[in-house]
Amino acid sequence: MAGTAVRGRLSWQVATVAAVTEETDSVRTIALNLPDWPGHRAGQHLDVRLTAEDGYSAERSYSIASADGEPVAITVERLDNGEVSPYLTQELREGDQMEVRGPIGDWFTWGPHDGGPLLLIAGGSGVVPLRAILRHRKRSGSAVPARLLYSSRSLAEVIYREELNEYRGTAEVRYTLTRSRPPGWGGFSGRVDDTMLARVAWPAAERPLAFICGPTPFVEAVAELLVARHYPASRVKTERFGGA
């Protein structure tokens, strides 16, 4: 019943940490055991609530990194002055508990019926929901063409690098590094700009669907570039993570 579905999403469920995977020096994926999880769409997020022994609690939102049908997972980046992310990326271990609410958000989501071609543009940890989209696309056997342009400060900070490289042939993954250039680097360098998009973005005439996720200034700059390339605003979906 619809009412029960809403109550299910509204209430906090207890999640147990099933596994942790270190993705980079400061990024970790946390797989959760959530026995009552109703399933989710790629791009959605969940809310996490942590409670300390003295009753103090903190809530944060994290994009779901996994596709529907896979164990629910979030990927968390450690923010230096953060209160929750240092705990999740360093202290938390298998068997620990937290509360989770979700899945949340029906706007920034993609399923095969939404069509394409898909243009996914990630800034830093903004790659998380876009990775979920790519995983869902692969699991569902969708033939919708997809390109990911992933902006990262350095190669070492690229999340899911091995997995993304395995999409060769089924989706195009391009990187731009903004603060370093490894020897022999064949990818892009510098911030996403119109010259780069001219090489990566589907022409507007193909009616592409774009998803941009990352820090607020990144998302707004890239969205403006796509609109200038005649992407209708309604076909450019954005999710801002805040921060620089």
Add this chain to the structure above:
Amino acid sequence: MTSPVSRGFHRISRPAGADAGKLPPGQHVTGDYPVLSAGPTPHTPLEEWTFAVRQGGTTLRSWTWQELLALPAETITVDIHCVTRWSKLGTVWQGVPVRTLLDQIDHDAQYVLAFSDGGYTTNLPVRDVADGRAWVAFDYDGRPLAPEHGGPARLLVPHLYFWKSAKWVRGLELLDHDQPGFWESYGYHNYGDPWREQRYAGD
């Protein structure tokens, strides 16, 4: 259902220690300086910036940026307390006392409504700003006040919760009767004394 405890999780705060007596109830000391706002950061060019004291639709007096900086300023060290429960002790500011501005005006108003670029407002009794406990502050920690923290100038009223220290302040409206400002209209306390923990209307 009581929430399960997340093993090893705790609030990040500097232990109050010797500062414990200086903290109002329900506050904790933060190490950083959180940026909280109700709207986008405005960017008024300094050539256009003015601070105005108005009453009943008339500007009684206004100062340009240069005129403000020409006034005698004070360097003060104060503790600030945000209603969201973080406090920062020993913050250093430079600014013109609001008393210096109001002393140049002949008025008998009982209340002020501070107004800012972007439409933010907050209300205060005149005596809370005219008695030497409020400043138009333009330097923080020895440097020009950054835009995200309210620069070029913000109101600084450290004896009240920090939402009363209006960022991007552009002036004061003199009023005969108290009129709730932005957060006061949405359920926050009209006066906001952290020592009496006046967070919400009715506290």
Add this chain to the structure above:
Amino acid sequence: MALDGNAIGGLLLEVFGSEMTSAQASCAACGAVGPIAETAVYVRGPGTVVRCRTCTNVLMVIARVRGLNCVDLTGLGALDVRAPADCPS
């Protein structure tokens, strides 16, 4: 911090009892229409402020006052929310 309506999906679910990020909101000040997901949202202050991205008019303010979500919708001209799928009878 300047985010968008995606960031408050959980809060809106609490307040409205429904997924709201894809609800179409009209600004009472300038008439701009768009999903709540694309509004300009300011969080972590005394309350959550949702603004029209076109004209910065305040659409919604949600303040947590003594455990109650106090919601002001004065700046919203209209709100179109997809009805939940009908349950089979």
